[in-house]
Amino acid sequence: MKFCSECASPVELMVPAGDNRPRYVCVNCETIHYQNPKMVIGSIPVWERDGELKILLCKRAIEPRRGFWTLPAGFMENNETTSDAARRETAEEAGANIELGKLFTLLNVARVHQVHMFYLAELKDLNFAPGEESLDVKLFTQQEIPWDDLAFPTITTTLEFFFSDRDRVREGGNYGFHEMDITRPMRLPTADAP
Template identity: 65%
Template sequence: MKFCSECAHPVTQIIPPDDTRLRYVCTQCGTIHYQNPNMVVGSVPLWKADGETRVLLCRRAIEPRYGYWTLPAGFMENGETTSEAAGRETEEEAGARIELHQLFSLLNVPHVHQVHMFYLATLLDLDYLAGVESLEVKLFSEAEIPWDEIAFPTISHTLRFLFEDLARIRNGEGDFRFHTRDINKPMRQT
């Protein structure tokens, strides 16, 4: 940040007297410009057929990680709830109609100032298609997941949580759980 959004004067980074963190402060009008994490929200769209559960993934048509696979997700917009954001992103990226269920995973990614949230969802039909941010959209069983081509650590973790829960459910050991994880430093991307 270089200029105050209130008066357009240059800002300075200082720790305000009533704070403990470095903030952008306008020395002209005194406005403190707080910066907060971005919310990335999406869904884990599932399709059950022939005793097998498959998950819908999108191949990214944008950077970062062009060509890699991800769950349908994106930045939450002002004025929407997290569930509305998950539904909107699923429609935009995968053209998929879903029934949204419970919050499934929450991943804190402090080194990029983000919080990622994923809701479980059921695909209502198989009439999905790639949106402008996706090269293709495809259903995957656990054995078919292209693990080396997953775009982000938050997606890998959420998919692993999913398949761990599905294994427990098949063994009669409960239902889906809520999962959380802190990703404190970036995983090496190839």
């Protein structure tokens, strides 16, 4: 940050009086510009019929990780609840109608200043299609998921938790809630990767 959004004067990085962290502070109007983590909210849309469970994934049409698979998710907007954001992102990226369930994962990605949250969700129907940010959307069984082509560690982690809990659900248990700090870096694509 170089200039104040209130008065357009230059800002300086300093620890304001009564604070304990460096913040951008306007040298003219003394506005303190706080920078906070971004919330990435999404869903795990499932379709289950005759004992077969499939998960809806989206192939990214945008960077980062264009051409890799992800759960429908994106940045939360102002004036939205987390559940509103999950529904909106699922509709925008996958054109899918869902019945939103409970919060399933909360993943802290401090190195990129983000928190990722995923809700359990059931597809209401099979009327889905790629949105502007998706090249493709497709249902996958656990065995069909393109594990090596998942876009982000938070997607891999969420799906691993989901299938681990799924075994317990089959035996009469419930899906749990999972919180974790993601510290491993994102795998970079190779020259022949999408």
